[in-house]
Amino acid sequence: MLEGCEAYLTHVLDVEKVNPMLEEILVARDFPEVFPVDLLGLPLHRKVDFTIETLSGVALISIAPYRMTPMKLQELKKQIEELLEKGFIRPSTLSWGALVLFVKKKNGSMRLCVNYSQLNRVTVKNKYPLPRIDDLLDQLKGVATFSKNDLRVRPDPSRVKAIMEWRILKDATEVRSFLRLPGYYRRFFKGFSIVVDPLTKLLRKGVVFQWTE
Secondary structure, X not given: OOOOOOOOOOXXXXXXXXXXXXXXXHHHXXXXXXOOOOOOOOOXXXXXXXXXXXXXXXXXXXXXXXXXXHHHHHHHHHHHHHHHHHOOOOXXXXXXXXXXXXXXXXXXXXXXXXXXXXXXXXXXXXXXXXXXXXHHHHOOOOOOOOOOXXXXXXXXXXXHHHHHXXXXXXXXXXXXXXXXXXXXXXXXXXXXXXXXXXXXXXXXXXXXXXXXX
C-alpha cells in the first residue's frame, strides 16, 4: 500500500456467540485429529530426556499440604487416579514436595494446580536466547563464500516498483517520505549514505530543488 492511499480494515464478529463451539472453528473442524477432546496418554519416548537442574548446595524443599475439605480431598483423589491411569504422572518417593490446590472454573469444575514457586527459586535457569536476525547478518560481514539456499527471500517487489516509479519530489516533506522507504535496506548497501546524499541535502533549509537527468 502506497503512502497517501486510503485503506479500511473491517472485522466481522458475531456478538451473540460469546464462546463458539469447537466444531464452528474452520481449522479445528478440518483437522479433528489435532484437537482431541481428551489426551489418552503421553507421546512416544523421545531420544532426549529432560531434567530439572537445581542450584548446588540447595536443601531439599518439601512443603506441607494445606488442609482440604472432604469434597476437595475426594476430588483430588479422583483427578490423581485419572492422571495415573493415563500415565501423565507416576508414584514418587522423593523428599521434594509442593503444594496442591484447586481453582474453580467458570463451569463449576475444579482445576488441579501445583505451586512450584519454591522449586522455581532454586532451579537453574535456561540461557538459550533466540538469535537476532541483525546479529546473524552481521556475522556474514567479510565472508567471501556463501551457502546459497533459495527460499524466496528477497525485497518486496511492490516496494522496489514503488521506488522506481516514484514521482518527482517537490518539497522536503516528500523527500523525507521517500528516504524512509529505501532506508529499510540501508544495511545491505555499502555507502548508502553517499548514494542518498544528494537527496539528504535537499532537507536543508533554503535549498532550491533542481532536478537533472
